[in-house]
Amino acid sequence: MPEFTPPQVQLAGVAPEITLLVSALILLIVDTLIGERPNRWFLPVMATAGLVLAGAFAASTWGDNELQLSGAIALDGFASFVKISLAVFGLLTVWVGRDYLVRDALEDSEFYALVLLAVAGMMLMAAAADLIIMFLALETFSIALYVLVAFKSGSLTSQESAMKYFLLGAFSSAFFLLGIALTYGAVGSTALYGGRDPVSEPGIASFLSTSPTANTGLLVLATGFLIIGLGFKIAAVPFHAWTPDAYQGAPSPITGFMAAGTKFAAFAAILRLFDATLFSLRAEWRPLVIAIAVATMIIGSVLAVVQDDIKRLLAYSSIAHAGFILTAVIAANDRGVSGALFYLATYGLAVLGAFAVVSVVSGQDEARVRLAGYKGLFFDHPALAVALTLFLLSLAGVPVTAGFFGKLVVFGAAVQASYSWVVAIGVITSAIAAFFYLKIMVRMYLEESEGESSPLPIGRLAAGVIAITAVATIGFGVVPGPLLRAAEDATMFFQPAPETGQAPLGG
Amino acid sequence: MTLSAYLPILLLIIISTIFAVASIFVSSKLAPSRWTFAKRLPYECGIVPEQSDERERFPVKFYLVAMLFIIFDIETVFLYPWAVVYQELAVFGLIEMVVFIVILLAAYVYVWRRGGLEWAE
């Protein structure tokens, strides 16, 4: 029996995740020990503290470049960027959620704990350097989200959404697992990078770099299954069927969180997997991803046009956006990765802001989510209408908003990689997409409100979140430099020591 | 590594499928089948099943208890292998196990305080 040597315990890489898990546990325990109280202000405060601390841990490792925990966790700029963004998304969700829960008398410690756990899972997704860890992360945030979607406990639509989301989600997880199994069959490991010696320390990257003549057929097959699993999470066509239902039924703050966070986490995994690890197999996976991207852009934009529920509309718009970001994945160059990161960060802020407005406007029990409910919003609540307009313009990619610059960098990356024709489709679908964003604006500005204008109670936290996201949407539109620089620094994926001579990124 | 290495697995899948289908088919043909009333009753642990309504509803608490049991049962299952290699793992193993148990303890406190273990309202 060989001597047991305990593995090196390096927690720097997973410090943010651990912080979040511990905060979630403490939050639950404290709440159960304190018992019922009319105003549980300490819940959002604790959640905020946990997220801020997690974000700080993520920021403190900025610039590191190493693998930890036996090569399972990557500690690189990419992971840090995603983790910090996710912490911000989590904070905004918690704040909007607090007002929402209080209004609908749904507040419970589980909401905050589950948001923290979901963020932890998403963060782990970005840092995972092993497919098993990636799967673990995927399941962690997915299960948390299944419950959060069903959080409107009295609402049948909420339950139905959660059920659909869960069943289809479990289905896609199975595909992802199958992909992992096939990868293991091909490579002999589930590690993304592996060591310098492909025999003793196998990994996908080292397998591809050291045995270029090896039969990659099985790995290509595995890649296909991995795309299915991750494509589900980013809501890419044809794995998008759950999106409108889940987005519609979930509490609005959670819908925003799903659009911003899930997409970011899953794309982080896609970027690391395809644009870094499987870069040399790009000739094989590109056609598949292109097909998915084109279908996603077209179906998302076209189907959004006929929606008359704002949450469903934004759900289809999120599908279209997944397609736009996929064009950056196709590009598989530095600009593509930084562009996708920039896009995801700014898209997340805009969509969180939009759903913050939606959760305020929808009122008690989300009774007002039809587009008709937005008639004349500008005349009754000008600030809300102007903020929502800003977010919609950003989603539509109109200049001076962050969304425009995001679209520019993402499309630019694809043009650079000589995929102008994919961008041409993106451009056409963007024009279609502008139509349905305009539809909402028409309701808000150009039509009179129906009947009495009921006063909308706007919580201070929700108002704050709307203000923050609005300022950020304009700010990153006018001065995208700092965020773009950060995103460009973040394109430094973990690189196995340079001697192996394998550049993770080309182009 | 080539795909041909997986040929045995493929063969195994085919053989096992044929065997399963064949044995069910053959036994259904060869076995004597003499139906009696008692044989056709649904079997339920020696209890004569309720005739009035087959779709009887169970309290959801059954499932809750079952799930909680499984979660905390796994704790015990994990303790066994740790106990076997306790000497080798030494302090490292102790710390790991304490972390594990603390997390489960938190869960336990949570379940307990939220009334998950109480049967009656």
Added chain:
Amino acid sequence: MNDLPFLDLTLFLPLVGALVMVLIPKRWEALLRLAALVVTTATFVASLGVLASFESGTPGFQQVTELSWIPEWGIGYITGVDGVSLWMIMLTTFLMPLCILTSWTIKTQVKPYFILLLTLETGMLGVFSSLDMFLFYVFWEAVLVPMYFLIGMWGHGRRVYAAMKFFLFTLAGSLFMLLSILYLYFASQGSAAAPTFDYRSLVGTPLALEVQILLFLGFFASFAVKVPLVPLHTWLPDAHTEAPTAGSVMLAAVLLKMGAYGLIRFGIAFFPDAARLLAPAIIALAIVGILYGALIAIVQHDVKRLVAYSSVAHLGFVVLGLFVGTIQGMSGGILQMLNHGLSTGALFLLVGALYDRRHTREISEFGGLARSVPVLAGIFLIVVLSSLGLPGLNGFAGEFLVLLATYQSYGWWVIPATFGIVLAAIYLLWAYQRVFHGAVSIEANRNLEDFRMREYVMFVPLVALIVAIGVYPKPFLERIEPSAKQIVRQLNDASVIPETRGLAEAP
């Protein structure tokens, strides 16, 4: 004189004014109107500074400001003027105070109205002064949003439809331009060290002919919608007719010029070979536009719609002049851009004045107005005559030069174009006759108020300028000509097809 950055001052004064006006409470409508007037007048004064420091006789850009904006992407804040943009900027700043004055009759939502008008002014000025493609695109799109709201919120009748159509047509076109800009951006990588959006560096980027044609069409999609060239003009009659008076003036006088300006500044300069190749086709489209616009204008029974279709015809002349390939044509076309801005702007203002008095635009509702409003009728006649190109008024110089140039280069093609002028005389004079002469058939027309002080202030400078250009066009032409010469040289002689084919195939 050069010490003050007049151009940038002109550019941002309206925006700063708009931001200040956000702080004024919306009840103080008089103050809001006054503030808008003061800001636009100050902008005009600042633009006089640009005019005064402009050195005539040099073709290049003057008063260039260059600041770094997003260095990661080679994006800078670069502005400057040349002989082409100078008059467009002057036209914009000159007409804007008049638009504010004509908007005195706006009674609903006064605050957002004036804020949007001021934002629109910055956008339009930015389009004409940007020397960075990114900056240009930002301003180009920034024009879209305020105009959408101006049409949609303060327009007449089918305003929602018109606003939507305007937005979608323009956005769809400009997205193709964005794609072309991106391609050009990456193509510039070869000639310069790093890719850049700087207009001056992008001119002369080597491109194969096929690529040039595709990119030219990308730009053309955007500009041809704006100009508009038949068959992309269908948004124009709707938008012009339904917009409030100030919106119609800005649409006709400035927004349409953005298209023509873009064609020469970018279409010809970037892709001279493609422009040369496609010039006959564009000229054919222009002539079709001249005849089509004029013929449709004849049968209109709505004065505003009639003026709108006359714009289609007049812009046909502009495009004709720009592409015939002689210095007279180019100068005439550019001068005609200015002339059309003044004449059609004045026509829309007059139609607005009629509408304010009678709340109708149907020609049949008028008749015999010359008796009740003699001054208005007199001014209307002068403007109509200027619009149809009577010698001695501004319209003549431009159209004459264009026709002369067309005859020189294209011979008999001039015949249909000349026919356009005859048609213009028919529809304009016929409409004039029906509105102002004949018997007063409707009682409401008998006792109408003639010009008020505010309207004298609006029309006296306008008419003075119309006469001034007609009598003495030299100061205008001598500033246009050097730049026009340069553009003609680009159109006729320049080539950017690389010596060895395939060099610029892939950026």
